[in-house]
Amino acid sequence: MTALTARWVVVDIEGTLTPTSQVHVVLYDYARPRLGPWIDSHPRDPIVVDAVSAIRSLSGLPDSANTEAIVEVLHGWMDADQKIAPLKTLQGLIWQRGYADGDLVTEFFPDVVPALRSWHDTGLDLAVFSSGSVAGQVASFSRTTDGDVTSLFSAHFDTVNAGPKRERPSYTAIAAALNAAGPQIVFFSDVPAELDAAAEDGWQTVGLARPGEPFGDADFGTHLAIKAFAEVSVDLP
Structure with a gap:
């Protein structure tokens, strides 16, 4: 298991927390x-x-x-x-x-909620950066197969309040909003180009190479790549 230290954990949703099919x-x-x-x-x-x-x-x-x-x-x-x-x-x-209305229920990968709860319980702050709107993010976390998990997250970002996910200034803006330096943040995403942009701003990065997902066989380059959250630990400094 790879051990990381950070103040903030920022997560993508599609392909990282949920199957791509949940959205598409x-x-x-x-x-x-x-x-x-x-x-x-x-x-x-x-x-x-x-x-x-x-x-x-x-x-x-x-x-x-x-x-x-x-x-x-x-x-x-x-x-x-x-x-x-x-x-x-x-x-x-x-x-x-x-x-x-109960028409929709979010289904996470099995390893997701245990990791999120563990990080939250140890004092880490959690945030989301997704192309889906903040309203959609909060709604999707309010009704899941693991219950309402909205209380685990302290901040939400989308392409409106932060910017495009594959451009460095978006991550600079998020870091400023979180009042954190880049190295104090670890970003989890299944898209290498997003990780590249975050790394340019000094963030720690972890790629989710989940089997069967669109980026499951992607080249993550120098980014740490894992198949499930259980392969990495994140703790406060």
Whole structure:
């Protein structure tokens, strides 16, 4: 087992805490048919209004574009797995309702919650950095096969409040928000390019090479690579 010391543990979600299929199949399939109805049923919600405006702007649609045209753009972004902020915002709102209504339940890899609880109980602070919206993150942690685990996390970051996951400035911004220096943070992700960006800011990095996942056979280069959290320990300095 590899032993690390840190003040903060920051974790990715998809492919790290949950199977990729949890997002690409379960959550995407849940959100896809609900995007249009959600937009139409929340015409005065400022979050929805801003998201729709951003979608029109980013896609080149005219201000007069109707919901059908907007949804067509959103479905195209989903098919291409684009991490675009207004899409993530709308998905997060829909998922939030789905978890609250009991339609959705998050399934973690078996090693995840024992590790998270152990780190939390030893005094480490935990945070999330995911392309999914903060609202979606909190909702997904509120109803899981291991119960409500929202209390384990002290901070949440997404591409809106931090920035793109494959760019160094995003990690600089997160470190500042956590009031921590890069070496005081260890970041777990299944995507080598994300680990590269974090390492550029001085973070400690660990790659999750989970069998059967898209990056299970990836080249993690100089990053420590593990197949499960049980292969590494993290303690306070």
